[in-house]
Amino acid sequence: MNFLKNLHKKIKHIIIIIGIFMSFPLFFPCELNAAPYIRYKTCYGEKYVYLSDLASFYGMTLTKRHDGCEIRNKNSAFSFTFEKRTGLYNGVKIHYLYASCIVGSEPLISEKDYKFIIDPLVRGPKQPRGKVIKTIVIDPGHGGKDDGAEAEGNKEKNLVFIIAKKLRDKLRAKGFNVYLTREKDVFIDLDNRPAKAKTYKADIFISIHCNAAADKQVKGLETFCLTPEGAPSTSDKNSKSSAFQGNKFNKENICLAYLVQRCVLGNTGAADRGIKHARFAVIKGAPCPAVLIETGFLTNAREGKNLAWSKYQDGIADGIAEGISYYARLH
Numbered sequence: 001m002n003f004l005k006n007l008h009k010k011i012k013h014i015i016i017i018i019g020i021f022m023s024f025p026l027f028f029p030c031e032l033n034a035a036p037y038i039r040y041k042t043c044y045g046e047k048y049v050y051l052s053d054l055a056s057f058y059g060m061t062l063t064k065r066h067d068g069c070e071i072r073n074k075n076s077a078f079s080f081t082f083e084k085r086t087g088l089y090n091g092v093k094i095h096y097l098y099a100s101c102i103v104g105s106e107p108l109i110s111e112k113d114y115k116f117i118i119d120p121l122v123r124g125p126k127q128p129r130g131k132v133i134k135t136i137v138i139d140p141g142h143g144g145k146d147d148g149a150e151a152e153g154n155k156e157k158n159l160v161f162i163i164a165k166k167l168r169d170k171l172r173a174k175g176f177n178v179y180l181t182r183e184k185d186v187f188i189d190l191d192n193r194p195a196k197a198k199t200y201k202a203d204i205f206i207s208i209h210c211n212a213a214a215d216k217q218v219k220g221l222e223t224f225c226l227t228p229e230g231a232p233s234t235s236d237k238n239s240k241s242s243a244f245q246g247n248k249f250n251k252e253n254i255c256l257a258y259l260v261q262r263c264v265l266g267n268t269g270a271a272d273r274g275i276k277h278a279r280f281a282v283i284k285g286a287p288c289p290a291v292l293i294e295t296g297f298l299t300n301a302r303e304g305k306n307l308a309w310s311k312y313q314d315g316i317a318d319g320i321a322e323g324i325s326y327y328a329r330l331h
């Protein structure tokens, strides 16, 4: 009998030990997600990460070429050019915060690019799951005494107002609540525009502009989101800054910028000038995810004509509405 009792005890012990071992694989992946194994190195005075470590963390493959590299899985592909800030994300041009580099045979990117661009685009923004994106505030740039850009008799303030109204109607048709920061040709201070997003409890703020350049050949579409704190804007190499209200939404901002840029490109066939970062007043004060879209150059003969053409304006508005709908479905 004693022998049987001991046997029972032994079996109990073995079952407990097996149970503990079996539970490890359940904990282990979570731990791995919380703190992936990533090596760091200082380059250009900034903290950089090894791209091969990021690739294995995301289950991506890293492919090198002579002047750059790519990481890719079935949903996401990022390309980098060494010593440059430009690259591609799923075929859309992206301006990274810092240049990528290669040390020995190992490509590296900045930790801020990993944290504020790569991670949210691969894994989506981490807003509370189930958040409903319902209210959109559209900001037609300029107005009143401020014409914005002007070429061939086309004023930016008028064109962006037409596009904004088309966008409003398309978003309403999709079931969103939509407000404009201005309902007519009136001047509004820059700071008062994101303030309206707060008044209307917006879930998304989108500012619409047209571009101008001294070089009449310059054309194309660009979408800006707020530069993350401590990083330089696209037009800058060194400028750094502390956080603004809009920086609470760094991860959401980049996802929204990508979806809007991709969908408007798809609907217009415009040249791709990429996703950029800036600290524009209207987006830095936003109380919700926000982007500013430069829909094209009035100073380019063909693009200027397009921007004044109703069908093309519809293409822009359809693209923005589609991007917002995709974004809403991420939650």
Ligand SMILES: [Zn+2]
Binding pocket: 141, 142, 148, 149, 156, 209, 210
């Ligand atoms: Zn403008």
